[in-house]
Amino acid sequence: MSRDGGDWMCQACQHINFKKREACQRCGCPKFATPPEVEAYAAAQRTEVMAGDWYCSGMNCGAHNYASRSTCYRCGTAKAYYGYGAPDAAGYTYDAVPGWKTGDWICNRLGCAMHNYASRSECYKCKTPRE
Known part of the structure; x- marks a missing residue:
């Protein structure tokens, strides 16, 4: 083309x-x-889409990004959190995301942003305590 x-x-x-x-x-x-x-x-x-992965909403991008990324690897657009619950004291709630369970959480440490299961009291990657 x-x-x-x-x-x-x-x-x-x-x-x-x-x-x-x-x-x-x-x-x-x-x-x-x-x-x-x-x-x-x-x-x-094609790569397997895991729970928490997201697609860039940037203009004409649509890149598949891993859950751990807070910005798109291709264009740098920030991850859009709309439609996934309202922010609360512990960050965003993600129980509406396919593949996530109620209570799952995102590490709030700058640069980490890993998806953690509800049962974890600290981030599995950086060991930051859950808020």
């Missing part, structure tokens, strides 16, 4: 590549890949 100026969008991962590239910068799919090649490269890009 060609874009203005000759730049092209990878059929496997939708990354915009410069005209001069013969393969996608992100996933390596050839510029003129056959449909079976495109499917193979696209399948390699």
Whole structure:
């Protein structure tokens, strides 16, 4: 698929590549890949979505981010917490998130933000006590 100026969008991962590239910068799919090649490269890009993972709401991004990230790895947009309960003294409640259980919590230590099970009294990663 060609874009203005000759730049092209990878059929496997939708990354915009410069005209001069013969393969996608992100996933390596050839510029003129056959449909079976495109499917193979696209399948390699898929990762299992775990509880707490989120998709970037930034303009035209949509990147899959791990639960531990507070900003998008691709574009830097902050994680959107809307729709997942109201903030309270212990942070945000996430019992509305698929795969999460009532009482699960996010570590509030700056730079950590790991998903923890309700039964934990401290963060499994950084050992910060639950508030």
